[in-house]
Amino acid sequence: xxxxxxxxxxxxxxxxxxxxxxxxxxxxxxxxxxxxxxxxxxxxxxxxxxxxxxxxxxxxxxxxxxxxxxxxxxxxxxxxxxxxxxxxxxxxxxxxxxxxxxxxxxxxxxxxxxxxxxxxxxxxxxxxxxxxxxxxxxxxxxxxxxxxxxxxxxxxxxxxxxxxxxxxxxxxxxxxxx
Amino acid sequence: xxxxxxxxxxxxxxxxxxxxxxxxxxxxxxxxxxxxxxxxxxxxxxxxxxxxxxxxxxxxxxxxxxxxxxxxxxxxxxxxxxxxxxxxxxxxxxxxxxxxxxxxxxxxxxxxxxxxxxxxxxxxxxxxxxxxxxxxxxxxxxxxxxxxxxxxxxxxxxxxxxxxxxxxxxxxxxxxxxxxxxxxxxxxxxxxxxxxxxxxxxxxxxxxxxxxxxxxxxxxxxxxxxxxxxxxxxxxxxxxxxxxxxxxxxxxxxxxxxxxxxxxxxxxxxxxxxxxxxxxxxxxxxxxxxxxxxxxxxxxxxxxxxxxxxxxxxxxxxxxxxxxxxxxxxxxxxxxxxxxxxxxxxxxxxxxxxxxxxxxxxxxxxxxxxxxxxxxxxxxxxxxxxxxxxxxxxxxxxxxxxxxxxxxxxxxxxxxxxxxxxxxxxxxxxxxxxxxxxxxxxxxxxxxxxxxxxxxxxxxxxxxxxxxxxxxxxxxxxxxxxxxxxxxxxxxxxxxxxxxxxxxxxxxxxxxxxxxxxxxxxxxxxxxxxx
Numbered sequence: 142x143x144x145x146x147x148x149x150x151x152x153x154x155x156x157x158x159x160x161x162x163x164x165x166x167x168x169x170x171x172x173x174x175x176x177x178x179x180x181x182x183x184x185x186x187x188x189x190x191x192x193x194x195x196x197x198x199x200x201x202x203x204x205x206x207x208x209x210x211x212x213x214x215x216x217x218x219x220x221x222x223x224x225x226x227x228x229x230x231x232x233x234x235x236x237x238x239x240x241x242x243x244x245x246x247x248x249x250x251x252x253x254x255x256x257x258x259x260x261x262x263x264x265x266x267x268x269x270x271x272x273x274x275x276x277x278x279x280x281x282x283x284x285x286x287x288x289x290x291x292x293x294x295x296x297x298x299x300x301x302x303x304x305x306x307x308x309x310x311x312x313x314x315x316x317x318x319x
Numbered sequence: 320x321x322x323x324x325x326x327x328x329x330x331x332x333x334x335x336x337x338x339x340x341x342x343x344x345x346x347x348x349x350x351x352x353x354x355x356x357x358x359x360x361x362x363x364x365x366x367x368x369x370x371x372x373x374x375x376x377x378x379x380x381x382x383x384x385x386x387x388x389x390x391x392x393x394x395x396x397x398x399x400x401x402x403x404x405x406x407x408x409x410x411x412x413x414x415x416x417x418x419x420x421x422x423x424x425x426x427x428x429x430x431x432x433x434x435x436x437x438x439x440x441x442x443x444x445x446x447x448x449x450x451x452x453x454x455x456x457x458x459x460x461x462x463x464x465x466x467x468x469x470x471x472x473x474x475x476x477x478x479x480x481x482x483x484x485x486x487x488x489x490x491x492x493x494x495x496x497x498x499x500x501x502x503x504x505x506x507x508x509x510x511x512x513x514x515x516x517x518x519x520x521x522x523x524x525x526x527x528x529x530x531x532x533x534x535x536x537x538x539x540x541x542x543x544x545x546x547x548x549x550x551x552x553x554x555x556x557x558x559x560x561x562x563x564x565x566x567x568x569x570x571x572x573x574x575x576x577x578x579x580x581x582x583x584x585x586x587x588x589x590x591x592x593x594x595x596x597x598x599x600x601x602x603x604x605x606x607x608x609x610x611x612x613x614x615x616x617x618x619x620x621x622x623x624x625x626x627x628x629x630x631x632x633x634x635x636x637x638x639x640x641x642x643x644x645x646x647x648x649x650x651x652x653x654x655x656x657x658x659x660x661x662x663x664x665x666x667x668x669x670x671x672x673x674x675x676x677x678x679x680x681x682x683x684x685x686x687x688x689x690x691x692x693x694x695x696x697x698x699x700x701x702x703x704x705x706x707x708x709x710x711x712x713x714x715x716x717x718x719x720x721x722x723x724x725x726x727x728x729x730x731x732x733x734x735x736x737x738x739x740x741x742x743x744x745x746x747x748x749x750x751x752x753x754x755x756x757x758x759x760x761x762x763x764x765x766x767x768x769x770x771x772x773x774x775x776x777x778x779x780x781x782x783x784x785x786x787x788x789x790x791x792x793x794x795x796x797x798x799x800x801x802x803x804x805x806x807x808x809x810x811x812x813x814x815x816x817x818x819x820x821x822x823x824x825x826x827x828x829x830x831x832x833x834x835x836x837x838x839x840x841x842x843x844x845x846x847x848x849x850x
Contacts, residue, residue, distance in 0.1 A: 154433045154504050161500045165538050172542025175572050176557060179565075188635065217561075255561040279563075314561025317554035 195270035202235035213310035234298040246282035253281045254313045261308035268297040351435035360417030367409030374402040379795035395778035396464035403467030408491045415587040425831035428511025428847045433504035441497035452487035455480035471558035492537040499530035513849035525590030540576035574625035588725030599675035600667025601826035606659040613652035639698045646696035673747030677728030688716025709769025739837025740816030746808035753801035760794030
């Protein structure tokens with residue numbers, strides 16, 4: 142180890158430069174690889190399966206209890222009309238119910254949107270089981286196309302007793318580049 | 320651009336004192352000399368430090384009282400964001416690269432950096448990046464205001480200031496990557512005969528490991544901000560929930576960069592402190608090999624703890640527990656370092672010149688910051704303290720009293736060698752003691768504010784937080800003004816300091832002290848023999 146300098150420093154400097162640049166390029170790619178990696182991880186662990194319908198066990202309908210559901214509809218910077226046909230619904234936990242939304246593209250061009258649900262109270266989200274929903278997929282609308290689309294759901298009878306009202310709020314966002 | 324000193328055959332060995340470089344501004348624009356480039360990096364970072372400091376003072380002035388007095392909330396958020404970006408990418412990181420440029424070739428007995436022209440380029444990218452970043456204040460919508468972490472959805476929705484910020488981050492990342500490639504190649508290929516890896520000064524070791532961290536994670540940050548850019552303008556949906564993306568994904572990618580970045584900012588400081596302490600304790604560094612291995616362990620562990628920045632995103636409990644334990648594990652190699660510094664001082668013949676004061680101040684306050692980091696690593700505690708002023712106190716203890724204090728110590732330690740003149744010891748001591756006192760007046764009360772529940776990144780607060788905010792604001796202005804002493808001390812030393820001997824510090828033993836003061840323009844063209 143007496144001579145720590147390589148025989149031809151310019152050449153070995155260049156070799157090392159190439160190797161380090163390869164590391165940089167690989168790590169840049171690695172950042173993008175994290176996207177499908179986390180996607181798969183979330184699928185495997187079930188952390189983020191908001192695009193799939195919930196499984197509902199065959200449970201008793203709790204007729205002794207009534208839960209009031211309030212439906213809200215918003216659009217985010219989107220020239221669409223979006224509203225629930227019935228803004229309020231009362232259901233018994235365990236019973237299959239349905240609410241219909243009306244969506245209209247008010248522009249002259251075809252557009253694609255995605256609805257994102259949110260719940261009030263937040264803790265109710267885990268007990269609001271959606272069997273079918275227009276929010277499971279992107280929705281494409283032609284110019285001035287109007288459609289009615291349902292949400293089929295069951296309120297889990299395990300819903301904590303202090304929750305008597307659940308607000309379900311959808312916001313439609315435009316999905317660009319489609 | 321043809322007058323590169325090294326390409327002139329006549330320039331070699333003829334006249335070292337008055338090297339054949341162009342004069343005036345062209346010397347600095349065309350330079351490929353590691354000493355010139357080191358100087359450029361250090362002055363650039365000091366200017367950025369003042370720019371970021373003025374933003375910090377504007378923030379503290381607004382927070383002197385509850386309510387909105389001086390700035391609009393939107394502008395406050397922009398100040399907060401750009402303060403963080405300027406201090407991290409403009410001040411701390413370029414300062415560390417400046418030290419590496421000056422010291423790495425000198426400490427390993429190399430004539431210059433391996434890729435001298437690329438070295439010039441990696442510096443001259445920075446002023447342009449800084450202009451891009453700061454010009455975002457005058458575009459419609461103002462500067463980026465989503466916090467320095469640039470979290471979506473805010474960063475996807477704000478105005479064009481964010482685009483300028485993204486490009487600035489790209490350029491600064493490219494600069495760091497080129498600088499790191501240069502440093503790694505210099506260290507691995509250009510050591511003097513006999514300078515084996517385990518004989519390298521610890522500053523060289525810490526920078527070698529830092530450079531590897533940089534080339535591993537800066538490209539990931541570049542990828543993350545590129546995804547932000549395409550989400551903003553090209554219809555992709557990496558982080559846009561409406562298009563099937565996920566904002567939490569950004570946090571995972573960002574902190575894969577962000578946590579190693581924390582060590583990128585502190586490891587060079589560890590190296591500087593490990594150089595200063597033995598010199599003023601007049602004893603060799605205690606546990607050299609364990610210091611090297613501790614630095615390596617910290618670097619490896621830093622890739623495994625990123626999610627402790629995001630305990631509150633709704634992570635599974637198993638994940639929280641894993642990241643909590645690995646985070647606590649990092650305290651072990653860090654404690655090895657602190658133990659070794661203290662053991663180096665133990666029974667040493669210590670004197671307390673300014674560099675030593677900053678090094679000891681570093682150990683004290685970095686340890687405080689390390690302990691609050693351990694407190695925050697506990698999941699249940701973190702859930703309470705997340706995004707409060709406790710976190711602000713924690714990372715300013717490790718970044719300001721940690722990284723920055725070590726850099727101040729390093730400047731006072733090497734300035735006699737670099738410019739051949741001693742600084743004024745009285746001014747240096749004033750700078751240390753005012754900085755030390757005002758730093759603690761500023762940031763210690765933030766622990767109380769955080770524990771009491773004051774959230775960070777807000778221009779207004781509930782009235783019960785007023786007292787400690789007033790104290791912190793007074794401390795901040797004191798700390799800011801103290802840095803003018805530093806500027807004056809450095810300028811005075813350069814212009815009219817008494818001539819420094821070749822080896823002004825009795826206990827110093829690294830290679831640069833075998834050279835005359837001030838350093839000739841070219842050094843170690845014939846490599847020294849290390850025994």
